[in-house]
Amino acid sequence: MSELDQTDRRQFLQKSILGGLVITSTSEVTAEIDQGVKEAEVTQDVDVLVVGGGTAGNIAAIQAGRAGAKTLIVERGAQLGGTTTTGGVAFPGLFDAWGKQVIAGIGWELVKECVELDGGKFPNFAKVPQRHWQNQVYVNQFLFAILAEEKCEQAGVAIAYHEFPQSIQKTEKGWEVICLGFGTRRRVRCKQIIDCTGGAEVVGMLGLPRLREEETQPGSMLYNLEVANNPGHHQLHRLYVHGADSTNSRTVTRANLTGRKSVLEKVRKEKKRLMHLQPETGFRESFRIVGETMITVNDYTKGRLFEDAVSNAFYPVDLHTKGGVKPKPLKPGTVPTIPLSALIPKTSRNIMVAGRCVSSDRLANSGLRVQASCMGMGQAAGVAASLAVAQKTTPLEVPLEEIHRELKRHGAIVPGK
Numbered sequence: 001m002s003e004l005d006q007t008d009r010r011q012f013l014q015k016s017i018l019g020g021l022v023i024t025s026t027s028e029v030t031a032e033i034d035q036g037v038k039e040a041e042v043t044q045d046v047d048v049l050v051v052g053g054g055t056a057g058n059i060a061a062i063q064a065g066r067a068g069a070k071t072l073i074v075e076r077g078a079q080l081g082g083t084t085t086t087g088g089v090a091f092p093g094l095f096d097a098w099g100k101q102v103i104a105g106i107g108w109e110l111v112k113e114c115v116e117l118d119g120g121k122f123p124n125f126a127k128v129p130q131r132h133w134q135n136q137v138y139v140n141q142f143l144f145a146i147l148a149e150e151k152c153e154q155a156g157v158a159i160a161y162h163e164f165p166q167s168i169q170k171t172e173k174g175w176e177v178i179c180l181g182f183g184t185r186r187r188v189r190c191k192q193i194i195d196c197t198g199g200a201e202v203v204g205m206l207g208l209p210r211l212r213e214e215e216t217q218p219g220s221m222l223y224n225l226e227v228a229n230n231p232g233h234h235q236l237h238r239l240y241v242h243g244a245d246s247t248n249s250r251t252v253t254r255a256n257l258t259g260r261k262s263v264l265e266k267v268r269k270e271k272k273r274l275m276h277l278q279p280e281t282g283f284r285e286s287f288r289i290v291g292e293t294m295i296t297v298n299d300y301t302k303g304r305l306f307e308d309a310v311s312n313a314f315y316p317v318d319l320h321t322k323g324g325v326k327p328k329p330l331k332p333g334t335v336p337t338i339p340l341s342a343l344i345p346k347t348s349r350n351i352m353v354a355g356r357c358v359s360s361d362r363l364a365n366s367g368l369r370v371q372a373s374c375m376g377m378g379q380a381a382g383v384a385a386s387l388a389v390a391q392k393t394t395p396l397e398v399p400l401e402e403i404h405r406e407l408k409r410h411g412a413i414v415p416g417k
C-alpha cells in the first residue's frame, strides 16, 4: 500500500468513526482446491465414511482418522458441530457424574481446548452440583467449529460440506455411496459407514428399521433480543418450535421458517433489536434405530453395565413435551452405559450409528441424546469402524478387549474398567 493510500485510508477511517460508522479491517487468504473445479463428478475411495459432521460425527471421524483409517465426512451444512454449533446449543453436558469425570477422550479434548483458547471457565467436576445443568461446559460455538476442522485436518480426515448421500449400494468390498452437492456428484467407495445424521438417515435409506414417536419433542430456535451474544459465556434464548423435524430438506425448511417468523413477531411486539439468531433450528428428536441391543429406561435409570459397554452416559431423563420439561434426575451413584450393540442396526453389517439416534426407548433416549454422551458414542464408533477395516471384518466381530484398549489409548473412559 502506498503512503498516499495509507493517508487516504486513515482520513477515511477517521471520518467514518466521526460519522458514527466503524469500518472493520480486511485481510486476505487463498482457498485452494485440489480437485479441478470443472469436474462435477468425483470418485473417492476411503475406509470410513461418516455421514453428518455434528456432535457425534466429527468425533467419530477424528477418531477413525487418528486410528489410521482413510476417512471422509459428508455434511449437508456448512460447518462441523451440528447442534452444538449450527443449532447454537453450545453447552455440552455432561462429562461428569457424582464428583468425577465419566466421559473424556476426543470430545473432551475438543471442548477443553475450546474453553482454554477462549479464556472460558470449567465447572468443578469434583463438586456434585445442585442442578445437573450447572456442570455443563460453555463453549464458543464459532471457535468450536474451527477447532473441529483443525483436528480433522490433523487426523487426515477429508470434509465434504453441502453434500448428502443420494443412494447407497452394497458392494463386494463394502459400500458405494453417491453423494450430491451443488455442482458436485461424489461417488464414495468405502468399507464402513458411520451414520451420525441425528435421525439415522442413512439407516433409513437402507430400509433398516427405525422408531419414531407419534409426537416428537419440540426443536428450539436460539436467538437474542437486545443483548449481544457473548459466545462461550451465556446461553441464548430458546423458542420452542413444535413439530420441528430434521428428516429432510422440506421438514428442516418448515422448522426454520416457522422459528424465524416467530422471532420476527417478537421483535415487532417487544420493540427490541435482534442481536443474534442461529441459522438453523436445533432438533431434539426424530428417528432412532432398532439396534442389536435396545437401551430401555430401566437400563438407563438403573445404570446397567452392559457386557459390551463402550461409553458412559449421564443426564436426567429429560423429555420435552407441549407442557414443557421436568427433568428426572438419576439416583445418586447411577451412571448409565452405552453398549456397542446399541450403535449397530439389527441384522446389518458394516454400518453403525452414533448420536441421538442410538437404539433406545423414548425415555432412555431423552437422557442419552445429550452432547457428551453423543461424543462418547462417536469415539466408540470411530474405534470400532477403524479396527473393523484393519481386521477386514465387521464392527461386531472385532474383539471387545481390542476396542477397549484402543479407546483408552485415545483418552476415552471405558465403563467399569
Ligand SMILES: Cc1cc2nc3c(=O)[nH]c(=O)nc-3n(C[C@H](O)[C@H](O)[C@H](O)COP(=O)(O)OP(=O)(O)OC[C@H]3O[C@@H](n4cnc5c(N)ncnc54)[C@H](O)[C@@H]3O)c2cc1C
Pocket (backbone or CB within 6 Å): 051, 052, 053, 054, 055, 056, 057, 074, 075, 076, 077, 080, 081, 082, 083, 084, 087, 089, 091, 092, 093, 094, 136, 163, 164, 165, 196, 197, 198, 201, 219, 220, 238, 282, 283, 284, 354, 355, 356, 357, 369, 370, 371, 372, 374
Ligand atoms: C434446543 C436443544 C437444547 C439442548 N440442550 C442440551 C443441553 O443442555 N446439553 C446437552 O448436552 N445436550 C442438549 N441437547 C441435545 C444435544 O444437543 C443433541 O441431542 C446432540 O447434539 C445430537 O448430536 P448428534 O450428533 O446426534 O446430531 P447433530 O449434532 O444434530 O448432528 C447431525 C449432523 O448431521 C447433519 N446431517 C443430517 N442429515 C444429513 C444428511 N442426510 N447428509 C449429511 N449430513 C446430514 C446435520 O447437518 C448435522 O450437522 C439439546 C438439543 C436441543 C435441540
